[in-house]
Amino acid sequence: MAEHSYTSRRELDQYTFHPAVTLLTPLVLVLLQAVLPKVWPRLVILDLPLIGVIFFAIARRNPIAGTLTGTTIGLFQDGLTNLPFGINGIAKSIIGYLAASIGFTVDVENVINRMALNFGFSLLQSGTIYGIMRWLLADPTVRLHPLYELLRALCNTVVAVPLFFLLDRFKVRE
Amino acid sequence: MLIVVVMAQIIALAVQVQRPVAGTSTDAIDQGKTMLLRRWTVAIVTPFERLLHGSGSTVRHLWSSYGDLRHTHERNQALQQEVARLRQEQASLAEDAAQGRRLQALLNFKEQYITKTVAAQVIGTSGTDRSHTLWIDKGSADGLKPEQAVITPDGVVGKLRDVFPHTSQLLLLSDSTSGAGVVLESTRMRGIVRGTANGQVQINNLTADDRIKPGEKVLTSGGDQVFPRGLAIGVIESIAPDPQHQPYTAITVKPTANLTRLEEVLVITGTDSKLPADAKQDVEAAEATAEENRRAADVIAEKLPSLHESSSQADDKAPDAAEPGKPAPDLTKAKSGPVRTQPAIHPDRYSPGTVAPAKDLKPGEVAAPPQQPKESR
CATH class of the missing domain: 2.40.10.340 (Rod shape-determining protein MreC, domain 1)
Structure with missing residues (x-):
């Protein structure tokens, strides 16, 4: 008689990463984010660290790990700006948590789902940052440009799909 | 967990952007509280940025060196011509600059x-x-x-x-x-x-x-x-x-x-507040060139009086050409010497000749406003 084990889908699809990958990938993404706009200023529209947060969150499927990953990468990103610490930190914490939670319910290996997740989370991040700057920091000069933010989300999605496939190679099943 | 993390960051944000106490700026508060965090971030990221920048610069330098070698001769000739032109221009401007400095000294500027x-x-x-x-x-x-x-x-x-x-x-x-x-x-x-x-x-x-x-x-x-x-x-x-x-x-x-x-x-x-030594040398060189130009112009005027007359006529016509709507005259063709400034269209108390010499001025005396020149029709 065949043996049946009670392994949930969550356990089946949970992945871990080598510590070097966990440390170096966000660092490389933040570094590229800082250097690429110097080569081609229009690339400032991208948010490579955000793609990293989404990837690690949906791969680990652990909301706590997702939140902490988002916070760390976000604060690290804030350190390179002249903005107060916490703007990217808060936005990416929320996204890390939500991405890890959504990872349970949808097939994150599917390209369409990955595109939808990246597009949606990019828009969510733009809205969150606008809210933080407009209301928490009470900066009346901040404006939300819907078309520009849609374009940003589209660009992030285009870059995220191949980047996800590249990062998939570093996944280790638990 | 999420709520705790977000709340902690909101509190951190509030601390960073709190209103400055009298005598301190927002930047000072931000620097005091977050300088360490920023320092860590910078310490991690900038070595890699330097490395990337350095390797990129080497490649660019090699490529641009090759390109430069190919066009060195033409570029050298063009630069020599430009240097000669700029020397003439500098000489013509030196006198105006000296006058400007004298006026600034008078105004204690x-x-x-x-x-x-x-x-x-x-x-x-x-x-x-x-x-x-x-x-x-x-x-x-x-x-x-x-x-x-x-x-x-x-x-x-x-x-x-x-x-x-x-x-x-x-x-x-x-x-x-x-x-x-x-x-x-x-x-x-x-x-x-x-x-x-x-x-x-x-x-x-x-x-x-x-x-x-x-x-x-x-x-x-x-x-x-x-x-x-x-x-x-x-x-x-x-x-x-x-x-x-x-x-x-x-x-x-x-x-x-x-x-x-x-x-x-x-x-x-x-x-x-003093002119740097290098700039002083440049000014002296420019003034010497201007003086040489003036002498050469005087010699030409002595030897060729007809040229001097035509030059004077061109000078007389110059204020008319300065009227709005009319193109400015080509002074380089009208004069052989250095280019001089035209009389002011709307003279003020700083315009040359509108104020009496310093020896005639009395302390506390209010200078008469400058008179507008009559338009020549």
Whole structure:
């Protein structure tokens, strides 16, 4: 008689990463984010660290790990700006948590789902940052440009799909 | 977990942006509380940025060296011609500059000359379009300090914000937290140029005025104690009513320096009220050339009186040509000597000849306003 084990889908699809990958990938993404706009200023529209947060969150499927990953990468990103610490930190914490939670319910290996997740989370991040700057920091000069933010989300999605496939190679099943 | 993390960050945000206590700026609070975090981030990221910048520079240098070698001869000839032209131009301007300095001395005006600069290379950006800052490869070890002005040969770029031992953060003019005192070149109106949230550079503390027109140059006024007076900021691009700050206008300025493609910048580390030694030598050389030109013009005038007469006639006609709507005469064709300034169209108390000699002036006496010249029809 065949043996049946009670392994949930969550356990089946949970992945871990080598510590070097966990440390170096966000660092490389933040570094590229800082250097690429110097080569081609229009690339400032991208948010490579955000793609990293989404990837690690949906791969680990652990909301706590997702939140902490988002916070760390976000604060690290804030350190390179002249903005107060916490703007990217808060936005990416929320996204890390939500991405890890959504990872349970949808097939994150599917390209369409990955595109939808990246597009949606990019828009969510733009809205969150606008809210933080407009209301928490009470900066009346901040404006939300819907078309520009849609374009940003589209660009992030285009870059995220191949980047996800590249990062998939570093996944280790638990 | 999420709530705890987010709340902690909101509290951290509130601490960073709390209203400054009297006598301290927001920057001072921010620097005190978050400098350490920023220092760690910079310490992790900038070594890699330097490495990437260094390897990229080597490749670019090799390629540009090859390109330069191919066009060296032509470029050399063109540069020699330009040097000759600039020497003539410098000589013709030397006298006016000397007159300007004499007037400034009379008015007890304190001019600030740039005496010391440190060249730095841009190694990275903030990585977001919400923060218009750059990272440069020089820091406090090279004599840099916060609030020092940063320029390029094209014009003002911004000022230093955070300075670390070997790296500094450059706050661009286009950032919403930056500002500089400016003066409009022709109208002499003073304002403050600021960055906007979408990366534009605007003057928004001037009311609507017909004299402000697109194309006018915007210079630093020196009033902010950061940027020396007279540096180019940009050119007025557009003027529109500012709906949020009525009755002020939003004057958009196009910076003369390309803020999105900066490779090398100069940080002004020293200014002085005296002319630097190098500049003094240049001025002396220019004045000597001007004197030689004058002598040569006198010799020609003596030997060829007819040329002198035609030159005088051209001088007499010059004020007519200065009328609005008429093109300016080509002075280089009319005169063999150095180019001289035309009489002022609207003379004021600084115009040459409108004020009595110093020996005739009495203390406390109010000078008579200058008379407008009669228009010649």
